[in-house]
Amino acid sequence: MAERGIFSLLLALVLFVLYCVIWALCVLGWRTARTRYAGRLMPSRMESLPSSSAPGVTIIRPLCGLDNNLYNALESTMKLDYPKYEVIFALQDEKDEALAVVKMVIEKYPEVSTRIIIDDRKVGVNPKINNLMTPFEQASYDLLWVIDATISVGPGTLGRTVDAFLETSSFSSSFDSDLESTQLMSDDMRKPPVKGDVGLVHHVPYAVVYQRTWGSLIEQAFLNTTHAKMYLAINATAVDSCVMGKSNLYSRANIASLTTPSPTLRSRPNPPSGLAGFSPFLAEDNMIALGLWHELGLKHAMTSDVALDFLGALSVRDYINRRVRWIRVRKKMTPIFAVLIEPFTESILCGIYGAWAIDRIFIANRVAIFFVHMVIWLLLDLSVRRSLGANVKGIGPPSSTPLFVVAWLAREVLTLPIWLYGIISSDVTWRGKRYRILNSGEAVALDE
Template identity: 45%
Template sequence: MTVTTSKGDVILFALSVIGLIWYVVLWSIGILGCRTARRRYLRPWSPLAPVPASSAPGVSILRPLKGLDTNLYENLESTFVQEYPNFEILLSVAYEHDQALSVVRELTEKYPDVDVKVVIGEDVVGVNPKVNNLIRSYRQAANDILWVIDSNVAVDSGTLARSVDVLVGPPPNSQSSHRKRVALVHHVPLANANEAWLGARVEEAFLNTNHAKMYLAINTVAIESCVVGKSNLYRRSDIDRVNGLLKPKSTPDGASQTADFGLAAFGRFLAEDNMIASSLWHELGLRHDLSCDVAHNAVGKMTLSDYIWRRVRWIRVRKHMVLAATILEPLTENFVASSIAAWSLWYLTGVPAWLFLPTHHIIWLSVDMDVYASLAGHPVVADKRLSFIGAWALRELLAFPIWALAICGNEVVWRGGKYQVLRAGEVKKAN
């Protein structure tokens, strides 16, 4: 008896096998992110032992400000109380009447012994207002090590000490000294939505589960740069040698900053943080690392529409930076990946989707909740659990429609302005 197999059957069989392989790969990445969260954040190491200020590398903390961000007082205060003996703080605003200055005055009066400089005014070097705000602080900073922190971020008191420890690296005679030098230390965002805005809840669920899981997994494998710029520590002497072209090159040590190199060169990008990190990685051949700290991101009033357009904005930027990864992004999302796996499993084994899918979603949610607990140091509180899971489910349902909307356009709205995204994530004002 001869069994004939059609070409269509072969194709379907191959697709189903590929679908299951992809599903296993995706779960491997997710478990890696979950395991990394447990190992790195459940048992954080202590900060550096107290040392004389003359022995600790000096650090300049740069915080760009604009208006009264959510929890601004607490966010800024967290840098005033760092357990580190040698740092200065530079707080920069574009205009002398900015509301943030009232908070700055309160803190400088409360902590008179902290070395604080207020930098008023901006230098327009590109379309990115954050870079324009930071340029003067960047040039006036007394130290080579810079810690740039967004105004809506708070950090634990030992964050700076631990981050310097990672940036400086092991002693020269250490077994790990053959590794590439760390050029940038970053911190995974941990969102906190204190207000009952749906968009804020969805943003919190996204950042604290799927985003954190993938972010940690990618940085553990470390085959490519992947950095969010809410809290980054790096050396100005390194930034002054890169220009965002991502081509291996260097300038002599101590070369003066020009319009072609240094922070000003990144004013043409919307995602300047990611481009700075990528430039250190590709142009200088250096690497990044995480400390065991999180960037506590206070999420204020954010509607669901705000959340959707925020995600659209960054997908459109990423599309022009890493096109292949952006095209494949839907295949990494829960509902698309599980649908592919359900069909593949049914085709190969006959397991019905109604049995597979609920089991998958329960386990997927459990892993995401475990990541949240590792980062926060505790599970989602009981009275918030149902609303958190609801926000998580809404985020998962919206992932593909948001991606489809984003992939079809090139314009973004950012800080009240409309921009067109160009090659490599550069932007220009849209007409």
């Protein structure tokens, strides 16, 4: 009996430490959301520059089909407060329904430098990489901003993003010394990157829902609270790369210098480098970010802007399939410890083991502790949601807090069953095609 008592006490101490760590991350994510996003957006120094002095940026919008709110999302990149940029709309099929929307947007904004690239080339299983290959090669500028089709951005986002990219970069000193010069930054960007420079700027997604289905509401609750909170916390600690590919700006030269992380491609006599080297992975955004971080030693930065993600009418099953897909991809691309610890970072399971540990160590009321834990967790999540949405008021329908709380509760209850279902298989479905995720993180198409 004494041994059991000592074992349970040691277990309680371990779980209590874990509980404190998870809460520390939650508070860090909440604090980051409050300090970075709740204040007024500051103007970029780039906005006042003449086009001859500003670093040029190529915006690439990879498209496939009629994504939700496509016209407004594409239009947002035509109304940027930035003196020198071009927009490339990338498709792989001339019969793609998105093409008609693209042409309407271009016709409305003839003053913006735009191009449509249609190329059906295929370098690997990842359709997004296939769609990006030609735009990467034909972009006029070294700085590339890749934005997903469902994402809308604010007018000042690009300027602040370039500011963040140049903040500690080795080539920023010459730019700062003579802002009025006509020297193009692309010349400096060809220099090898310096360890510690910024190699990627990304934005936290903020979900907007017009069609209120339960699946879309639950997805919105996930993205605007738990996901955002942990995403901001991990990036604030800067212990490792943590990046989503919805809105990323980086240097083409840096991407071109990356070696492929694919064991399959490395076994070839002449393995591809650069963007093509990431084509075997469905989570190419994560792999590219890891390459910039570990291979080139380049940091990642974020701005006070959010990437507005317009969700379609999702069913609950659609939501579950999304989460399952990325759990199965993630479990092959991250250390096994990170995969196994994931459920312990969620509110309900965290509250259960935290309440038990506190009761075992300090002798307290477990039910009361769990209730207080859940209430504070919810209040923190609601605060994160308000902070992220502070500068995008008026976009989307008026929010209903009670409805949001119900969706939030549904998300929390579904978390553990979804995780358990996700880890039992390595097969995923993405855009109607089936893939199997290998131990290397690579994907193999099952329908071919």
